[in-house]
Amino acid sequence: MKLNWLKAATVAALIATIGLGSVQAPAKTEAASKLSGKIVINGSSALLPLTLQAANEFKKLNPKVKISASAAGSITGPQSVRKGIADIGAIDWDATKPAPGFEAFTGQVANKVAVIPFAAVVNKNVTATNLTTKQLQDIFSGKVTNWKEVGGKDADIIVVNRTFGSGTRVNFQQKALMGTAFMTKGDNYKEVKSSGDMKTTIESTPNAIGFVDFAYITTKMTAVSINGVAPTIDNIINGKYKVWGYGYYMTKGQPTGVVKEFIKYVQSTKFQNGSLKKLKFIPISAMK
CATH class of the missing domain: 3.40.190.10 (Periplasmic binding protein-like II)
Known part of the structure; x- marks a missing residue:
């Protein structure tokens, strides 16, 4: 009888140990991001709070990526891209089209990132x-x-x-x-x-x-x-207040590599409906 009781206790202990082990085992972590590179952003000070927040979040997800952002005014965005000193030109209008006092910037792509x-x-x-x-x-x-x-x-x-x-x-x-x-x-x-x-x-x-x-x-x-x-x-x-515009990230041609991934992050549902809204911008999808 004692032997049977000992066997039962041993089996119960093993089951408990296995169960406890499965609870305490560390959850699988996502593979570390292999994305790397450097992104230089210049241009709009209106978009700067959004850009800085997005850069902070993106760098946490991709520790090997370096992002620097400055804001000397919208027109300096596409100008910096044209000169090759910035990868992204942040601007408060579509610079591929003429604006009052400004000619269109040919060879660039306007990537819509926010409603301002x-x-x-x-x-x-x-x-x-x-x-x-x-x-x-x-x-x-x-x-x-x-x-x-x-x-x-x-x-x-x-x-x-x-x-x-x-x-x-x-x-x-x-x-x-x-x-x-x-x-x-x-x-x-x-x-x-x-x-x-x-x-x-x-x-x-x-x-x-x-x-x-x-x-x-x-x-x-x-x-x-x-x-x-x-x-x-x-x-x-709802269309009652008209003083708003789209914000854009200008790139030389279609964005590629780490620049493309960063823009995709800013355009993602997670960022658009999260940090972007908290900063008092409006998601692109909200406008019909």
């Missing part, structure tokens, strides 16, 4: 936060110079513009101002080089108005409604 929402923004002390298209045109062209003329307080308007070559400027001029020319000088006029500079200037300058993409809007500024329509993601998707 833009808004007129004012310093937190400004009370006129719902403007018509005509009022915006008059403000940015210099015809209206005091906030009281558009329903605000008696204070000089400080107009903050982006330098020529900015994709945010191109989109805002075309879609918010309907092509109306900007003022270019004056005591109440400032020009800044990047979206980050615009953010800082609007935050720190009372009575200022400018424009940025949604990724740069903070609690120290107010996004302006246009013709009674608030600048929101929902209003862009």
